Amino acid sequence: MLVVGGIHGNEYSGVLAARRVLDKLALEDRPFRGRFVALVGNLAALALDQRFIDLDLNRQWLPQRVAKLTAPAGTASGTSAVEEREQRELLAALLRELETAQGPVYFMDLHTSSADGPPFVTVGDTLRNRAFALKLGLPVVLGLEEQIDGALLEYVNNLGHVTVGIEAGRHHAPESVDHHEAVLWLALAAAGHMDEKDLPDAASLRGRLRAATPGIPPIMAVDRRHPVTPDDGFVMAPGYRNFDPVFAGQVVARDKKGPVISRRRSRMLLPLYQAQGSDGFFLVRKIHPFWLRLSALLRRSGLPGLVHWLPGVHCHPEWPETLVVNTRVARLLPLQVLHLLGFRKLRWQGHLLLVSRRRFDTRE
């Protein structure tokens, strides 16, 4: 089990929770198999209690960028960004742990948010991530990583490990630390490091998480992200908590162009109530478990490997494992169907949709 807390410097909760778990494991002599390592993310930003200093450390993990960091001295990009040094150190620590692991690695990235609201798990939608996430006693949100480029979670996922992100609640709230701690214990059991009976009261850990998420659907998917830049003059409407219902036509924020409106009925997620950050808000909707079962069946059927034979679909000429979907021809293949089959959106180019199979979907 490999955990990162505080990759955002105003999110100390994960660091505190990991420390609590490590202390209890050390002092209470509970039976434990394997290795549990917790790393601290952005040390410089944590010291100032701000999200980042020069660059968002959780948006710097695109493979090309990581390759530059590991290039021999003299060939590196050589910017003076504080986060470049932070990333180099964190990368070295991560790779050391991953390379010396004796078995499968479960990776968790621990976050909090500027909005209040119930805790949840976020995963890139592979069948392996899903199976693990569903054991952690929290609502699961699919597809957040598809909206964000360069997140650490996806980088580690593409090295072949099971990865989940935990949003535990509001920054600096004591409950957020409790939620992170409860999830860490349940995750240690889910990953096989501990038996449930050896956890500090598994039933009350689950009860605490259930009490924090009343009435929240167990599985949701991201419908939309509203990106913002510092020049947008973006101001979120006050008072939203994570998962608050939103109706079609509701004014959820304002920017210099006027009101920002929700197009359909959904739920609010991660509304931006802090100065730093490039995600204004996300909207999510409930997913019926039927669709999860169907997609597991389809992905194991080998069907996704045949999609490139369909009219209007071809393999990308340069990028491996990437398909170009002409949505004027392949009208029956909207993004939702491609999601079911285990593809992830890369980008739209006009009416062309670029997607790639999520790696390590069904196998290590």
Ligand SMILES: [Zn+2]
């Ligand atoms: Zn964060």
